[in-house]
Amino acid sequence: MRYFVIVGHKAVTTGDFRLDDIAGGAGRLDILVRCVNSAFFLSHEIRRDTELFLVLQGGCDAPKTVRFAGDELRYLNPDERSTSSLIRNALLKKVDNKEIRSSPGIYVSRSSFENVIAALSERGKLIYLKEDGTDVRDCILPQDPVFVISDNTDLTEEEELFLLRHDPEKISVGPFSLHADHCMILVHNEIDRTSS
Numbered sequence: 001m002r003y004f005v006i007v008g009h010k011a012v013t014t015g016d017f018r019l020d021d022i023a024g025g026a027g028r029l030d031i032l033v034r035c036v037n038s039a040f041f042l043s044h045e046i047r048r049d050t051e052l053f054l055v056l057q058g059g060c061d062a063p064k065t066v067r068f069a070g071d072e073l074r075y076l077n078p079d080e081r082s083t084s085s086l087i088r089n090a091l092l093k094k095v096d097n098k099e100i101r102s103s104p105g106i107y108v109s110r111s112s113f114e115n116v117i118a119a120l121s122e123r124g125k126l127i128y129l130k131e132d133g134t135d136v137r138d139c140i141l142p143q144d145p146v147f148v149i150s151d152n153t154d155l156t157e158e159e160e161l162f163l164l165r166h167d168p169e170k171i172s173v174g175p176f177s178l179h180a181d182h183c184m185i186l187v188h189n190e191i192d193r194t195s196s
């Protein structure tokens with residue numbers, strides 16, 4: 001499996017945003033929607049071996065995590081508007097202590113960044129994607145990597161400290177600071193080249 005955790009520091013946690021305002025009123029949800037695209041879309045297929053965790057930390061009902069399970073996904077299309085709508089549907093669900101299913105392959109919970117990292121550290125090796133990490137081409141990526149990526153701002157000091165306590169590998173995908181969704185394509189590609 002390939003796991004991705006994306007932190008949306010200001011991304012909304014309630015479903016009352018407008019689909020034509022995902023980059024503004026929805027707290028840069030557009031970044032996370034593009035990450036959905038990069039996580040799953042091949043030209044004519046969906047990557048079924050991938051699971052994506054969007055950790056939403058904005059608004060009055062934070063935190064919430066929307067989880068996309070590639071092996072169950074249906075109704076996912078490449079356009080940002082329909083993906084935003086799937087996320088909005090998930091955020092409109094009433095959610096208490098337990099994760100609930102919003103639509104096929106899409107789940108919502110009240111999990112925080114710390115909850116998600118702690119749970120995934122049991123499933124695979126954490127990899128902190130960071131500009132000053134070791135070059136990905138000098139590493140052998142582990143089985144079941146769990147990539148942790150921030151949005152348009154870096155992880156906060158507290159988030160980074162928590163992550164570092166779980167002993168992640170810190171890996172860079174190249175010499176420039178890139179958008180989160182572009183980093184995802186690059187690491188998918190690195191794995192694809194060695195595993196197919």
Ligand SMILES: C[S@@+](CC[C@H](N)C(=O)[O-])C[C@H]1O[C@@H](n2cnc3c(N)ncnc32)[C@H](O)[C@@H]1O
Pocket residue numbers: 129130131132133148149150151152153154155171172173174175176177178179180183
């Ligand atoms: C747009 S960047 C975050 C902001 C950026 N660090 C800055 O100061 O402007 C989004 C995220 O992508 C990841 N990232 C960006 N460039 C990277 C690189 N060259 N190697 C590894 N990860 C990278 C990091 O997780 C980063 O937090």
